[in-house]
Amino acid sequence: MLNKLKRAALGAHTPHDKATAASKPVPMPLPAQVRILMSQHIGAPAKATVKKGDAVCVGTLIGEAGGFVSANIHSSVSGTVKAVEPYRLSNGKLCDSVVIETDGKQTVDPSVQPPVVTDKASFLAAVRASGLVGLGGAGFPTDVKLQPKSPVDTLLINASECEVWLTSDTQEMLTCPDDIVRGIQAVLQYTGIPRCIIGIEKNKPECIDLLCQKTKDIANIDVKPLPSVYGTGAELILIEKCLGREVPHGGLPADAGAIVMNVTSVSMLGKYLATGMPVVERVVTVDGDACAQPQNMIVPVGASYQDIVNAAGLKPDVTLGKVVAGGAMMGPAVEDLSYPTTKTCSGLILLSKAAATPPAAEPCIRCGRCIEYCPMGLAPVEVNGAYAARDVEELGKLHVDYCFNCGSCTFVCPAKRPCTQMMGLAKAYYLDQIKKGGNK
Numbered sequence: 001m002l003n004k005l006k007r008a009a010l011g012a013h014t015p016h017d018k019a020t021a022a023s024k025p026v027p028m029p030l031p032a033q034v035r036i037l038m039s040q041h042i043g044a045p046a047k048a049t050v051k052k053g054d055a056v057c058v059g060t061l062i063g064e065a066g067g068f069v070s071a072n073i074h075s076s077v078s079g080t081v082k083a084v085e086p087y088r089l090s091n092g093k094l095c096d097s098v099v100i101e102t103d104g105k106q107t108v109d110p111s112v113q114p115p116v117v118t119d120k121a122s123f124l125a126a127v128r129a130s131g132l133v134g135l136g137g138a139g140f141p142t143d144v145k146l147q148p149k150s151p152v153d154t155l156l157i158n159a160s161e162c163e164v165w166l167t168s169d170t171q172e173m174l175t176c177p178d179d180i181v182r183g184i185q186a187v188l189q190y191t192g193i194p195r196c197i198i199g200i201e202k203n204k205p206e207c208i209d210l211l212c213q214k215t216k217d218i219a220n221i222d223v224k225p226l227p228s229v230y231g232t233g234a235e236l237i238l239i240e241k242c243l244g245r246e247v248p249h250g251g252l253p254a255d256a257g258a259i260v261m262n263v264t265s266v267s268m269l270g271k272y273l274a275t276g277m278p279v280v281e282r283v284v285t286v287d288g289d290a291c292a293q294p295q296n297m298i299v300p301v302g303a304s305y306q307d308i309v310n311a312a313g314l315k316p317d318v319t320l321g322k323v324v325a326g327g328a329m330m331g332p333a334v335e336d337l338s339y340p341t342t343k344t345c346s347g348l349i350l351l352s353k354a355a356a357t358p359p360a361a362e363p364c365i366r367c368g369r370c371i372e373y374c375p376m377g378l379a380p381v382e383v384n385g386a387y388a389a390r391d392v393e394e395l396g397k398l399h400v401d402y403c404f405n406c407g408s409c410t411f412v413c414p415a416k417r418p419c420t421q422m423m424g425l426a427k428a429y430y431l432d433q434i435k436k437g438g439n440k
């Protein structure tokens with residue numbers, strides 16, 4: 001049923017608003033202090049391995065993976081540990097953080113050396129040591145992803161970057177294509193996955209051309225141009241568009257024979273294998289109508305959002321209304337600018353008060369646009385009714401758990417109804433009821 005719905009779905013045509021597409025990443029001014037969270041990934045938090053007063057360098061291990069599904073954390077700066085203390089995350093939970101006062105020297109830790117990789121075991125150990133997680137936003141530890149329980153025949157590289165404003169992946173492709181290819185080849189060689197497809201939206205022709213040229217003599221890597229439709233970057237949709245396969249309900253990409261890696265993640269892997277430098281910084285697209293200098297900025301992990309806002313500046317005649325971490329369609333609003341950046345932060349969108357003020361919602365006119373444009377083929381208007389009635393069985397029939405919060409339904413709704421927020425509430429309610437043993 002879902003497959004039929006998905007094939008009928010259009011996906012929203014969000015504006016190709018990519019003012020920073022040609023902005024080569026530049027380092028932000030080094031902050032005086034960074035706060036590095038021990039939980040920047042899916043899974044168990046890392047355990048801090050440093051204490052107050054310790055000297056650290058760039059690349060020093062400061063947090064050890066706290067379980068199988070977890071990731072190492074490294075210092076992004078050289079300096080002195082000022083505190084190891086709990087910090088309240090945006091979801092309300094507390095997690096340890098390491099606060100480091102920078103010394104301005106950015107001395108690299110002597111342990112930062114290219115890893116010795118000779119076989120699958122040493123490759124996976126190197127990936128684990130690097131602290132690499134899904135940098136597209138998911139934050140799933142890469143070494144765990146590369147050990148699937150089902151047989152996999154394709155490595156899919158997600159280079160669609162369909163989110164409005166974001167161009168950090170685009171710049172990664174344009175400036176680091178050799179790292180991307182090196183990372184892909186290592187994954188194929190050491191995991192035994194026979195082939196790779198790099199999926200790139202057609203609205204990035206220069207990326208398609210460059211990666212086609214870099215892979216033209218490599219038989220098992222193909223570049224696949226994808227339709228420029230918002231939602232293409234969602235894992236399930238990417239798999240369907242590239243392989244024509246459907247991930248079973250509740251399953252993982254590996255259940256459809258694929259592993260999906262974000263293009264910046266595989267590029268970071270390529271860099272790590274060549275240099276031994278773990279994930280300590282990343283490119284963040286800073287844009288939005290309130291931003292004075294939209295740009296791609298190289299940000300040390302742990303710099304505060306306020307540091308980034310200060311570096312990019314605000315337009316003098318504009319009042320900052322909202323800051324969104326990640327893309328404008330899916331990213332959460334930042335409630336406190338002192339919050340630190342993590343490995344998974346690909347963008348910071350600075351919106352004026354005018355742009356951030358939602359229009360008043362009007363009654364639903366049953367036009368069906370939210371259904372027509374949902375990339376997952378869901379029916380928000382029907383879910384709304386089922387959720388209002390707290391009808392768990394109907395919510396299950398409507399596959400509410402497939403919603404990935406993409407924002408398309410709200411974007412296309414002529415009545416400006418908060419469909420996405422309602423879908424989030426309905427999904428949370430449904431999953432909670434299922435957990436409690438409700439009807440599915």
Ligand code: SF4
Pocket residue numbers: 363364365366367368369370371380381412413414415416417419
């Ligand atoms: S798009 Fe908006 S107005 Fe149209 S059916 Fe959906 S919720 Fe109703």
Ligand code: SF4
Pocket residue numbers: 373374375376377378379380402403404405406407408409410419420423
């Ligand atoms: S937020 Fe959910 S329901 Fe709305 S368009 Fe996206 S996937 Fe569909």
